[in-house]
Amino acid sequence: MDILCIGTELEPFVQSRPAYWNRLIKQIRGTYKGKLTYTSNWEEFDRVPFWKQLDYIGIDAYFPLSEAQTPTAEELIAGWQPWKTKIIDLYTAMQQPVLFPEFGYRSMDYTVKKPRLVDGKEERPNMESQANCKKSVFLEF
Template sequence: MTWGWTGIRGTWGTPEAEASLDALAEVAVGWNCVTYAALQDKPSSTQIHWRDEPTVTDDEIRWAIRGARARGQKVILKPVVNCADGTWRAFIGFFEIDVPGEHGWADWWASYTEFVVHHARIAQDEAVELFVIGCEMVRADRREAEWRELIRQVRAVYDGPITYNCDKYQEDHITWWDAVDVISASGYYPSGGWPAQLDRIERVVRAHNKPFLFIEAGCPSRAGSAARPNDWTFGGEADMQEQADYLAEMFREAGARDWVDGFVLWDWPAQLYAREEAASNRDYCPYAKPGAEVVREFYASRS
């Protein structure tokens, strides 16, 4: 399960966050993906303000890792960059060739590398089981040389396995999968579309002979979201069964493929809504919803 998103300073290490971790432990989750975001101003900005609010502090990150461990979970550490103006990180990008006087890739990569390598050191200190070097950076995906250099620098400070979280439909467009240890993707595929997408992804996984997981996957509890599971802005009414049915289909279809090694569901916040509010909650978190039982039963069957 993805825990703690978006990582707002001051909301981790609290009694509410402790209660959230306790509730998550009841869902048979074996891996906790501690996930948080740092902000750059807009997609054309070159500085990532990862030391500043609202991003969680290093101490909060260590607290979350240790809290997951105390509950018997292995840990994935996933630092993510977001845009403060609300633009999706997939659109972060610049001219293909750096131009004097214009914001360019070189400056952005310097800032991004500093951000990622700093958190890789935390991953090393805390013996994190898997480290994520990026998430859904679609326009940046083609910058192969920069990704390979980032991976080299991460490996210099972290000796565990590394993955990159590509976006949905991008699995067969990454040219540097050989440089990571695990192939991972966001699996927000519409209901009914799983078989075709799994067939496509399988060719990539078999070609590289590496472990694979859906490091993001899930569906909001909203009517109509099974057809648009990646759309967190979709305006359907609360529908807990839609989420449960989608998760059951995803587990059935993807779980039958021997090359799919796991799922990291989206998501479980550090501050949960009240149990009695679950029926009206329209978000991805399955807490106190029928979807939680689907998750618990599937995970328990694979433990």
């Protein structure tokens, strides 16, 4: 395989045991010759202390982009701008490419306001909202 992800969305573990991660990356590099990444959640990507030791910055891109029931692609593109600035700032500081190992939108009302199913209830189906969300990602990135 070309890329190995060494972990996904483990912020408390990453923050509490940085020496572990440094050793792990070194050990993996000793046997694995492909590229390495770690996948952070959108809320934590700027707090991962070992990006420089990896080949890619991985971000699960479930960013809250709008509070609208059915946001337009234009509204979503506007919603991406502050996040995009933070992503570019991190890319510039680390000089490493950024991957979105995960992104996606449920076909429901308010899909980017509530990217996760928190309360166990689904909203009304909304295919237009889902399509607009995907369109905005492809237009922006």
